Amino acid sequence: MSADIIPLRKRATEPSLAPILALTADGMNAVNAVILDRMQSRIPLIPTLAGHLIAGGGKRMRPMLTLAGAALCDYHGTRHHKLAAAVEFIHTATLLHDDVVDGSELRRGKSTANIVFGNPATVLVGDFLFTRSFELMVEDGSLKVLKILSNASSVISEGEVDQLTAQRQIETSEERYLSIIGSKTAALFAAATRIAAVVAERSEADERALEDYGRNLGIAFQLVDDAMDYDSDAGEMGKGKGDDFREGKMTLPVILAYARGSDEERRFWQDAIQGHRSSDADLAHAISLIARHDTVSATRERARHFAQRAIDAIAGFPAGAAHAAMVEAAEFAVARRF
Incomplete structure (x- = not known):
C-alpha cells in the first residue's frame, strides 16, 4: 500500500445502510411524492418510460445524502425535499442517456429503458427529466443552489464525454481514470450534500466539508462499482457481468492489471480493450489476470482510502444519529457486494 493511501478504520459489525435509511425515511417519502408528481406529463410515454427506471429500485443514495446532510446541519424546513428530487432527476436522466451510449441491456436486474422503448424515446425522456430538475431548482429560488446543481450537471456531462474518449484507449492512466469518475459520478454526490448546508444557511466551511x-464518497462508490464488474455475478450487480470489459472501458482493475502484467498479458489487454477479444472465454481470462495481480483488492483498497477521507471531512460536525449514519454509509459503500 502506498504512503498516501489512508486505510479505512475497522468496525466491529458489518456496515449497513439501515441507519441512513431510518434517518431519511420520512423525508424520502416526501421526495418520492415530488418525484411521482413531477414525472407526470400529458404524453403517456414520458411517465411510463421514466417510471420504468425510477420504480426499478436503486439505493437513492444521492437524494438520501441531501436529506442526511440537512439533518447533520440541524435543518428542519422542507426546501430540501424538492431539491433532493431534482438531484434524483439529474441522476436518472444521466442513467437513461448512459444506457443508450453504452448499449446496455440490463440495469438493476431488469431490461433497460432503451431496450424496452428504444433509443430515441429514452434520450428524449432523459432530456425531459433534466428540465424537470431545473424547474425544481428555479422554484426553490436560491441562485447558489442553482449554480451548484447546474455546475454539477455540466461536470457530469464533461466526465461522460471524457470517458467516451478514453474508451478503448489502453494507455489511460490511473490519474485520468480518477478524473473521469470524479466528474461523472462524484460531482453529483458532492453537489447533493453541499446543497443541504446551503438550505440550512450554514457557513462556507460547512458547505465545503x-x-x-460527497465527492470522496462518490469516488469510493464508483471504485467499488468498477471492482464488482470483475468479482460479482450478474445477479448481485443487477447488470451483465463483464459489461465494462466488453465495452472497452479502462477502469482501475484493468489499468492496474495492464501495468502489472507480462508482455504477453499486456498484448491480451491491448486486443481486448480494442474490441478484438470479447468472448466469454476472453472475459474469463481477463478475470483470471485480474485475480492473479489482485487488482480488485487494490481497487477496493483505494475505495477505502476515499471513504475514510469522506468520514474525516465531516469530523467537525456534532456526534449524533445523522453523523453516525453518514459515517456508516461511507463504510457500507466500500463493503457492499451489490
Whole structure:
C-alpha cells in the first residue's frame, strides 16, 4: 500500500445502510411524492418510460445524502425535499442517456429503458427529466443552489464525454481514470450534500466539508462499482457481468492489471480493450489476470482510502444519529457486494 493511501478504520459489525435509511425515511417519502408528481406529463410515454427506471429500485443514495446532510446541519424546513428530487432527476436522466451510449441491456436486474422503448424515446425522456430538475431548482429560488446543481450537471456531462474518449484507449492512466469518475459520478454526490448546508444557511466551511464528504464518497462508490464488474455475478450487480470489459472501458482493475502484467498479458489487454477479444472465454481470462495481480483488492483498497477521507471531512460536525449514519454509509459503500 502506498504512503498516501489512508486505510479505512475497522468496525466491529458489518456496515449497513439501515441507519441512513431510518434517518431519511420520512423525508424520502416526501421526495418520492415530488418525484411521482413531477414525472407526470400529458404524453403517456414520458411517465411510463421514466417510471420504468425510477420504480426499478436503486439505493437513492444521492437524494438520501441531501436529506442526511440537512439533518447533520440541524435543518428542519422542507426546501430540501424538492431539491433532493431534482438531484434524483439529474441522476436518472444521466442513467437513461448512459444506457443508450453504452448499449446496455440490463440495469438493476431488469431490461433497460432503451431496450424496452428504444433509443430515441429514452434520450428524449432523459432530456425531459433534466428540465424537470431545473424547474425544481428555479422554484426553490436560491441562485447558489442553482449554480451548484447546474455546475454539477455540466461536470457530469464533461466526465461522460471524457470517458467516451478514453474508451478503448489502453494507455489511460490511473490519474485520468480518477478524473473521469470524479466528474461523472462524484460531482453529483458532492453537489447533493453541499446543497443541504446551503438550505440550512450554514457557513462556507460547512458547505465545503459536506461537499468533500460527497465527492470522496462518490469516488469510493464508483471504485467499488468498477471492482464488482470483475468479482460479482450478474445477479448481485443487477447488470451483465463483464459489461465494462466488453465495452472497452479502462477502469482501475484493468489499468492496474495492464501495468502489472507480462508482455504477453499486456498484448491480451491491448486486443481486448480494442474490441478484438470479447468472448466469454476472453472475459474469463481477463478475470483470471485480474485475480492473479489482485487488482480488485487494490481497487477496493483505494475505495477505502476515499471513504475514510469522506468520514474525516465531516469530523467537525456534532456526534449524533445523522453523523453516525453518514459515517456508516461511507463504510457500507466500500463493503457492499451489490
